[in-house]
Amino acid sequence: MTSLQNLKNKILSYNKVDDDVLDYWLSLYERIDLKKGEALISSGQMVNYFYYLDAGCIYYYKIQDGETKVLEFYTEDIFFTDLPAYVKGSPSRYYLTATEKSTVFAIKKSNAEMSFDNSHQLERFGRLSMQEAFLKSYSRVERMNSRTNEERYLRLLEKRPDLFQRLPQYLIASYLGLTPVGLSKIRKRVGQRESDCV
Numbered sequence: 128m129t130s131l132q133n134l135k136n137k138i139l140s141y142n143k144v145d146d147d148v149l150d151y152w153l154s155l156y157e158r159i160d161l162k163k164g165e166a167l168i169s170s171g172q173m174v175n176y177f178y179y180l181d182a183g184c185i186y187y188y189k190i191q192d193g194e195t196k197v198l199e200f201y202t203e204d205i206f207f208t209d210l211p212a213y214v215k216g217s218p219s220r221y222y223l224t225a226t227e228k229s230t231v232f233a234i235k236k237s238n239a240e241m242s243f244d245n246s247h248q249l250e251r252f253g254r255l256s257m258q259e260a261f262l263k264s265y266s267r268v269e270r271m272n273s274r275t276n277e278e279r280y281l282r283l284l285e286k287r288p289d290l291f292q293r294l295p296q297y298l299i300a301s302y303l304g305l306t307p308v309g310l311s312k313i314r315k316r317v318g319q320r321e322s323d324c325v
Contacts, residue, residue, distance in 0.1 A: 131153055131156075131232075133181055133204060134153065134156065134179050134181065134232055135149060135153060137179065137204055137206070138152070138252055141251070141252045141255045141256060142248065142251050142252055142255065143248065144246075144248045144249065144252060145248065148246050148248055148249060151242075152242060152246075152249055155234050155235070155238045155239075155242065156179070156232040156233060156234050157232070157233050157234075157235075158230065158231075158232055159230070159231045159232070159233055160228075160229075160230055160231075161183065161185075161225040161228070161229040161230075161231065162225065162228060163225055163226065163227050163228055164224065164225065164226075165224065165225050166222055166223065166224045166225075167185060167223040167224065167225065167231065168209055168219050168221070168222060168223040169219070169222055170189070170190070170218075170219055170220055170221060170222055171218050171219065172218060172219050173212070173216075173217075173218055173219070174208060174209045174212040174213045174219050175213075175235055175236050175237075176208065176213075176233040176234060176235055176236065177206065177208045177213065177233070177234050177236065177239060177256075178206065178207050178208055178231050178232070178233050178234075179205070179206050179207075179231065179232045179233075180201050180202065180203060180204070180205050180206075180207060180229065180230075180231055181203065181204075181230045181231065181232060182203055182228075182229060182230040183202075183203070183225055183226075183227050183228055183229020183230060183231075184200060184201070184202050184225070184226045184227050184229065184290075184293055184294070185200070185201045185207070185223055185224065185225050185226065185229055185231075186199070186200050186201070186223070186224060186226055186294075186298060186302075187199040187200075187201065187207070187209070187221060187222070187223050188221060188222050188224070188301070189220060189221045189222065190222070194301075195297075195298070195301055196301060197298055197301040197302040198221070198264075198267070198302075199263070199264070199267065199302075200226075200287075200290055200294065200298075200302065201223075202287075202289070202290075202293075206256045206259070206260060207223075207260060208223075208260070209221050209223065210257075210260055210261060210264060213236065226293065226294055226298070227293065239253060271304060276303065276304070276305055276309065276313060277313050277316070277317070279303050279304070280303055280305075280310070280313050280314070280317070281317065283299070283302075283303065296310060296311070
């Protein structure tokens with residue numbers, strides 16, 4: 128399956144879009160291939176694109192007091208961007224960097240808005256995909272504030288087990304609001320409990 132086919136299927140999962148409109152919309156996307164460690168967005172940069180991740184893994188983070196604070200991991204078949212900077216038209220305070228070789232399709236904000244003005248179907252898709260991106264961000268804040276360290280770890284292990292194979296432990300620890308040592312202790316404790324139950 129071609130990369131654009133993946134993107135096409137993703138768009139159609141939100142709502143129906145006529146073939147001619149969809150073909151035009153897909154023609155507006157630019158392909159970006161990232162190497163491991165390569166930044167898509169850096170702090171201070173304007174965010175003029177909305178992205179679709181076709182392959183790979185990208186993490187969204189900030190540098191605070193010299194430390195990396197991970198807010199999210201994006202993996203295949205998801206729309207994403209630095210939403211606050213994109214919406215406000217202000218410079219980003221964050222980074223989006225590939226943790227592995229990744230392929231992204233990007234659509235310029237001006238092209239997206241022009242298309243939304245001209246097509247009710249695309250406007251609806253744009254609204255739904257933006258809502259989804261916002262809700263993902265909001266639900267993460269809720270989880271961080273309402274769950275214990277161990278509960279956050281267990282939920283990530285249940286919902287996104289692939290991340291533990293794809294990412295270094297220090298990034299997962301940062302995402303969970305832990306130190307690498309803290310994460311290691313939780314993993315050991317959970318593993319011990321599971322072995323005791325066998």
